[in-house]
Amino acid sequence: MNGFNNNFRKKRIGWLCSYVPAEIVIAAGLEPVRIQGQVEMVKEADSYMSLNNCPYLKNILDSGLQNKFKNLEGIVFTNSCDGMRRLYDIWTHHVQMPFSHMLEIPKKKDGNAIRYFSEQLHGLKTTLEKVFEVNISDDKLEKAIGLMNEHRKIIIKLFERQKESPPPYKGSELLALCLEEMTRPKDETTEKIKNVLERVEPPKSLKDKSPRILVMGNVIDKLNLFQMVEAVGASVVAFDTCLGLRHYSGAVEEGQDPIESIARRYLLKPSCARVPGFNERIERVEQLIQDYSVDGIIYSTGKFCDYAMFEAPVVERRLQNRQFPFLILENDYIWGDEGRVRTRIEAFVEMIKGDLN
């Protein structure tokens, strides 16, 4: 008896950060699942983490303490941020879960960092092999790489379509699809994504002249923000977040050393604010504005995210220099203050509409 949950077709491994390579988990015969907070109101976690900690991580902790992840065999944590490191500490002390692993992700992306990350990935591979009594061969890794590359390719195609006017998909619809892709078995979701891709007609609710909004920031795994934007007659044409464009950008090179190729792809994909280089990220935003004919940007971040609190004002200043509409919205992860946020979104969209007319 291994102490793991055996009800699912495959054993499921949770992950919290876009830098965790799904390929290695899949090659181990396991199902990678992006984990989301499961509670409406954080209770217990407040006595483990201070009030000034990330609400997303606290929700995850609370969910763990309440045994809401019983369908998971384990979680791969990362050193994404200070909060995540501390979550891992508390988790390993107080949450009952058979397996947890800390994956060290460099904050640099040069040759030395890629080499170091490759070694970390070898460590993850060996750990999964040992704990789950499986063999992760290069062939299995190649297959998993192919599968994930295919998924990314289709999702990116969906995003590419959003450059059209009007965009063919609602932002909330795309986010829901990405969420499904990250939380359901890959073979179940491939066909569904392809079907969505084949749909050509935009939903009737989307008008040609709706303001086109780009959402950027970190973890947005609830539909609330996008639905609020859509409710006031604007379209979320793209989202460059931990669950959006930058998560799907870039393929793992096939036919090379699989682990090294995985390391290279993950470190070289468009970075999030944890990595130095905000100038590079601002250039990316400027490119996205052009590519998606964006009229305004909403920078959405969970409260107390240090990376975002430093970076958002820098991005804002740079874009405001060219009079580009930019709105920073903090959230408590569950969007409990929706009424207040809605008012700000309404005002923002009205301002853009005024500029467009």
Place this chain on the structure above:
Amino acid sequence: MKNSFQNIQAFLEKRLEKRPSGWDMFSKEMVSTFLRAFDESSKVVWVSCYTFPMELLRAFDVIPFDFEIACNILPTAVGGNGSSIMISAEKEGYSRDICSFYRLALGAHSQGILPKGDLFLTSSNYCNGKSKTNEILASYQGKESVLFDLPNEISKSSIKYVSSQLQEISNKLENLTGEKLDPDRLREAIRWSNRARSSYQEVNQLMKTKPCPWDGYKACLLGISGCLFWGSPLRDKINQMLISEMKERIQSGKLFPENYRILWFPWVPVQQTNIFTMLKENKINVVMVEAARVYWSEIDESDPFEGLALKALQDPHLGKADKRLKAILELTKEHEVDGVIHFSTPACRHENGSTRLIRDAMRNEGIAFLNLDGDMTDERSYFPEQTMAKLSSFLEIFRK
């Protein structure tokens, strides 16, 4: 900043003329170092001295400037009103949820009171805010920002990763100064560092004496800001002065009365508070601080880059909290403390996230634990009455 530092320097010089003291010598040299950063002809390297192996900088003709430490002398210079500087950063959109240390530095930049830097080095450990601030400040000055990335594990591969970064930084320092790294000079810096490490251990050993012959508050500031001098003969000199002063106090019996002994961590507030006055009034001595612990092994001078990489990786704030917990528990035993105080500054998320684990570990050992909330340097977030109420309750535990 420059004027304030000149005043502090002049004041300390006078005091040192009258009576030499290790603490004054340290404070004066720190301020003098930062003043040299204002000299236009200096090659100035901004650096997080408490997370970067300073021995490497000592091998080059550069002036180290630590924006966190320098800026935290500022509130004293403006009459304890650090928020008057922070407000400049807040007006630029930096949230009050950001650590006050960094708002202070960003505000000081806005007010144009910081020296120029030629290279901006920082490390990934301790907190996310430090590296972001460094990058922003570097961009304001149009200079390169370099992150010294420290993994949370010690292995052959992490040592290799870190030492390769040190090699790259050394190359950047060569470009900046126009001088090649002199291996003998680096080895000499390491020798001085090892010597000072040894004398620092003696300082900590003397702190175990009952009553404690030195002030834990100062020990904490030296533990952090004193890192500026690792690799220089000055650090050993400061330690030697402190050792003789402590020995003299022990011999003469001129010591603070001591009813109870406290271990303090992780840092002390640098703004004016009534905490230490109250502790003193109740004859409670802070006899040791986590920041003063010598956590690293002697540096191998035959392989300087790997040796310095190992020193950096041994930082207890890297890796799991269990590593710190173990070290803190050892300190409580070695220094025979009656209780511990954890000073919790609101935006110190990497630190506050461990509070519960530390509290549980202390309780398991039967050690009185107080989590004391209060900002390090923003007087708007320090509430004296609340602090007094919490401290009073804590003191009751001892009295029982």
